[in-house]
Amino acid sequence: MPLNENEPVPGLCLDKLSLGYGNRMIVESLDLTLPTSAFTVLLGRNGSGKSTVLRACAGLLKPKAGTVLLDGKPLAGFTARESARRIAILPQGPAAPEGLTVSDLVRQGRYPHRGLFSRWSGADEEAVREALELTGMADLREQPLENLSGGQRQRAWIAMSLAQQTEILLLDEPTTFLDLAHQAEVMSLITMLVKSRHKTVVAVLHDINQAARHADHIVMFKAGRLVEQGPPGRIMTREHIRRVFDIDPEIVHDVKTNARFILS
Amino acid sequence: MKSRRILLATALLSVPALLLASLILGDQTISRADLASLLDGSASVQTRMIVLDLRLPRALMAFTAGMALGIAGAIAQAVMRNPLAEPGILGINAGAALAGGLVIVGLKGAGAALLPLAGFAGATLMATFVFILSWRNGTSSLRIVLIGIALGALAGAGCSFLIAFADVADVQRLMIWLAGSVYAADWGALGLLVAWLVVPVALACLATRQLDLLRFGDDIAASLGQRVNLGRALLILLCTAISGATVAACGLIGFIGLIAPHVARKMAGAGHARLIPASALVGGLLLMAADLVARTVMAPAQLPAGIVTALIGAPFLGYLLWGRRHAAQ
Numbered sequence: 001m002p003l004n005e006n007e008p009v010p011g012l013c014l015d016k017l018s019l020g021y022g023n024r025m026i027v028e029s030l031d032l033t034l035p036t037s038a039f040t041v042l043l044g045r046n047g048s049g050k051s052t053v054l055r056a057c058a059g060l061l062k063p064k065a066g067t068v069l070l071d072g073k074p075l076a077g078f079t080a081r082e083s084a085r086r087i088a089i090l091p092q093g094p095a096a097p098e099g100l101t102v103s104d105l106v107r108q109g110r111y112p113h114r115g116l117f118s119r120w121s122g123a124d125e126e127a128v129r130e131a132l133e134l135t136g137m138a139d140l141r142e143q144p145l146e147n148l149s150g151g152q153r154q155r156a157w158i159a160m161s162l163a164q165q166t167e168i169l170l171l172d173e174p175t176t177f178l179d180l181a182h183q184a185e186v187m188s189l190i191t192m193l194v195k196s197r198h199k200t201v202v203a204v205l206h207d208i209n210q211a212a213r214h215a216d217h218i219v220m221f222k223a224g225r226l227v228e229q230g231p232p233g234r235i236m237t238r239e240h241i242r243r244v245f246d247i248d249p250e251i252v253h254d255v256k257t258n259a260r261f262i263l264s
Numbered sequence: 265m266k267s268r269r270i271l272l273a274t275a276l277l278s279v280p281a282l283l284l285a286s287l288i289l290g291d292q293t294i295s296r297a298d299l300a301s302l303l304d305g306s307a308s309v310q311t312r313m314i315v316l317d318l319r320l321p322r323a324l325m326a327f328t329a330g331m332a333l334g335i336a337g338a339i340a341q342a343v344m345r346n347p348l349a350e351p352g353i354l355g356i357n358a359g360a361a362l363a364g365g366l367v368i369v370g371l372k373g374a375g376a377a378l379l380p381l382a383g384f385a386g387a388t389l390m391a392t393f394v395f396i397l398s399w400r401n402g403t404s405s406l407r408i409v410l411i412g413i414a415l416g417a418l419a420g421a422g423c424s425f426l427i428a429f430a431d432v433a434d435v436q437r438l439m440i441w442l443a444g445s446v447y448a449a450d451w452g453a454l455g456l457l458v459a460w461l462v463v464p465v466a467l468a469c470l471a472t473r474q475l476d477l478l479r480f481g482d483d484i485a486a487s488l489g490q491r492v493n494l495g496r497a498l499l500i501l502l503c504t505a506i507s508g509a510t511v512a513a514c515g516l517i518g519f520i521g522l523i524a525p526h527v528a529r530k531m532a533g534a535g536h537a538r539l540i541p542a543s544a545l546v547g548g549l550l551l552m553a554a555d556l557v558a559r560t561v562m563a564p565a566q567l568p569a570g571i572v573t574a575l576i577g578a579p580f581l582g583y584l585l586w587g588r589r590h591a592a593q
Contacts, residue, residue, distance in 0.1 A: 058487050084489030091487075097479040098347065099534035111477055112489035117470065164488065 008072020011036035011200055012057050012087075012168060017066035019052050026052045027224040029066065034217075036167075037198040039190055041211040044221035044244055050204045051092065053221075054170050057202065058089035084112035088161040092172040092204075096145050102156045103141040106131055109163030131162035134189065151182030158186070162193075169193065171203040175210065183207075187214050208245075212236045212260050220244045236260050271531040275545055279327075282552050286323035287315050289556065291564050317450070325449035325457065326555040326569065327548040329510045330520055332461055334528065334547020335468055336507040337521025338539055342475040343499050345405045348584065350521040351507035353412045354500065357518070358419035359390025360511045361442055365426035368434045376437050380512035383441075387508040390419060395500055402493045404482065408500075444517035444570025446555050457513045464505040465544075471499060472536035517570045519577025520547050520554075526584065550576070 012034045019027040027049040034040050034057075042050040055061040056068055059075050068075040075083060088109075096105055109131065110124040132138040135155040145153055154174065161169060171190075175183040191214055193199045205211050211218055211232065218235045220227040222244050228235055241249050241262060250263040288294045294315060301307040302315060336351040344353060352358075363386025367378045394415055398407040427435050474495050477485045482492050507521065528542035554572040561567065 055483075060483055060486055079489075080486060080491050081489035084487060087487075089483075089487045091483050094484060095481065097345070097534065099529055104533075104535060108477060108480065108484075108488060111473070114473075 009033055009069070010071055012202075013069040013072070014053070014057070015067045015069055017053075017056060017068065018064040019049070019056050019061060020064050025064065025224070027056075030224075030226055032219065032226060032229070034200065034202055036200045037194065038200060038216040039194045039214060040200075040202045040217040040219060041215040042202065042204045042219050042221065043208060043211055044227075045246070047223075048221040048244075049224040050221055051172050054089065054172050054202065054204055055091075058087050058170055059083050060089065081112045084164065084166075086166050087168045087170065088164040088166040089170040090157055090161045090172060090174060092176070094157050098146070100145050101142055102132070102137055102145065102148070102159070103128065105145060105156055106137075106141075106159045106163050109160040109165075112164065127163045127165050131159040134162055134192075135159040136185070151178045151185075154178055154182070154186070158189070167198075168200045168202070171201065173204050173206060176206065183210065190214065208236070208241065208262050212262065232260070233258075236262065268531050268533070272542070275531065275542075275549060278549055279545070282549060282556065283323055283327070286326075286552060286556050287319050289560050290314070290319065321451045321454050322446055322449040322555065323552055325454045325513065326446045326552040328454065328457055328461070329446065329514045329517065330524070330551025331544035331548040332457075332465070332506050332510045333517060333520040333551065334524030334543035334545070335465060335540055336503045336510075337523075337547070338525040338528070338536065338543040339468060339475065339499055339503040339506075340521060341525050342479045342536065343405065343496055343503065344409055345479055345481060346409065347526070347588075348522070348581070349409065350519070351503055352416070352518065352521070353409055354504060355390035355394045355412045355416045355419065356387040356504060356507050356511065357516045358416035358423070359386040359388075359393075360384070360508075360516060361423045362386055362419040362426075363389070364438055364441060365423040365430070368438045369426045369430045372431060372434060376434070379438070379441050379515075383515065384508045384512040387511050388504055390415065391500065391504040391508075395497065402482075403496055405496075440568060441515040442570075443568035444515040444573070445558075445566075445568035446514050446551075447559070447566055447568075449513075453513060457509060460509045461506060464502045464509075468502050468506070469540055471502070472540055475499065475536040475540075515568070515570065517551065517573055519573045519580070520550050523577055523580050524550060526580075 014030050014032040017027060017030045018025060030053065042053065044050050052061065056063060059068070070078065070083070070086060106128050110127060113124065132141055135158050137152070137155055137159050140148065140152060145156060148156065154177070158174065175186050178186065187210060190201050190203070194201055194216070215232050217229065218232050219229040220235065220240060227244050228240050236251065238249055238251050241247065252261040252263060254261065292314060294311065298307065298311045302311065340349045340351045340353060341347055360383040363382040364379050367382040368376065371378065394408060394412045395403065397415070398404070398411045400407070427438070430438070474490065477488060477490050478492070478495055478499070486492050510517065524547035525539065525543045527546045528539055532538035532542035551569060551573065554576065555569040558567040558569045558572045
């Protein structure tokens with residue numbers, strides 16, 4: 001971490017952030033810096049505040065106290081359009097209106113890049129083409145969303161977020177409801193985006209093995225508080241998992257791939 | 265794709281066909297010779313009056329009001345994110361009815377002349393109330409729908425209460441107006457309606473991208489950079505201005521705003537850049553056809569067009585629900 005006082009921390013940074021709905025507080029006084037050009041996974045049990053933190057990072061939830069900083073400046077100071085060009089979020093189980101095709105959906109990702117009355121540009125077309133290409137949806141672009149399988153639909157939504165061409169991508173449980181093959185596809189897509197496009201990806205995942213295997217950085221939450229954060233090799237210990245998930249796991253270290261598997 | 269084009273072509277061709285039918289058919293059928301005489305200027309005063317001063321403005325009024333209702337319906341369905349929504353959800357109809365009842369009871373016979381104005385004022389006020397009451401750190405589609413229904417029921421009850429105290433002749437006038445009709449159309453009223461609609465309809469055509477995105481729901485729209493509450497407020501304003509004007513011109517004509525966007529989606533898809541003009545086309549055709557049926561089916565008695573649209577609309581609503589009987593959630 002650069003600790004020069006004048007140098008703003010790049011990317012997203014949460015400063016004493018408190019979040020909640022109505023009178024119910026969910027997250028209290030959270031300090032967290034999300035590493036840039038890395039894949040960060042937020043882990044924790046249901047209701048531990050992971051999704052809430054993700055929503056706040058995208059500016060969808062106003063903090064009760066504290067600030068979300070983007071490149072050292074408060075996110076609240078950005079216009080909706082400006083922040084949508086920097087940060088994309090894919091909520092959990094998103095629903096599309098009836099009668100849309102894949103390409104109708106993905107084209108929505110260009111909204112923040114277009115002026116109020118400007119026409120569809122070559123850059124817009126290129127961004128959509130690339131997003132469809134990356135997600136393997138190019139052949140299905142004219143298909144109605146209703147005709148797709150759950151996995152294809154999820155990839156169409158990811159394509160929409162990619163068409164937004166942001167450097168930061170927030171994903172809320174992007175692999176839930178997908179079969180194993182599609183989960184693996186989404187994970188390798190994320191890895192590719194981070195490694196070769198240098199995007200910052202932050203995802204909420206429920207599968208701790210997926211997290212252990214693919215994440216660069218893991219943040220563990222319990223009851224709205226940060227328990228521990230760091231690289232998976234250091235974080236995925238029996239002690240941490242017992243504390244966060246209330247289970248007593250067995251951890252298998254695969255020396256060949258240097259991966260750790262958690263057996264509950 | 266092909267069926268879409270056939271549907272669109274049929275609709276486009278129906279406009280002149282239906283207009284011609286509206287000019288020819290009626291108590292007094294206009295012959296081909298009469299039509300020709302209108303074109304070369306040798307027509308009798310009577311033919312001239314029937315066709316040019318009565319039937320033509322009436323058919324055009326029905327077409328214009330139907331177009332406006334179709335557009336307002338498409339906006340309402342996008343803003344409420346509900347395929348069963350129509351402008352009436354905003355309390356527009358109930359507000360107009362209550363205001364109509366107030367002037368009829370308050371001013372007796374003199375109130376009848378004020379019905380259009382009262383209707384417009386009532387519709388606008390009601391939509392404003394619905395919007396304000398559903399505001400709680402921003403609005404939500406669901407809150408607007410629920411509050412719209414509740415206030416609508418309240419205003420409807422108020423209107424019934426007033427009617428109980430009104431003179432029978434005044435009540436009859438109110439009821440005919442409430443049923444929705446274009447029988448009083450003339451060139452002046454048509455001009456006024458068109459002039460009023462130009463700006464809001466143009467704005468609706470410019471807002472197609474906002475409508476496309478707003479349908480996705482608040483989170484996704486906001487995450488893509490849309491100012492959701494502002495956008496929704498402005499679109500509700502447009503919807504109110506457009507449907508309020510048709511209420512003033514023709515009273516309450518139901519179901520066009522519900523049906524037209526659905527038929528339009530079949531010919532133009534779900535994107536609003538095409539859906540808005542297509543809804544206008546379908547709405548215009550529907551109301552022109554409904555009015556033609558209304559004034560010929562029991563001639564010489566004339567039914568209010570709103571009764572015919574309700575007769576088509578109620579089964580259509582059933583059809584929509586039947587099609588969705590397996591819909592998830």
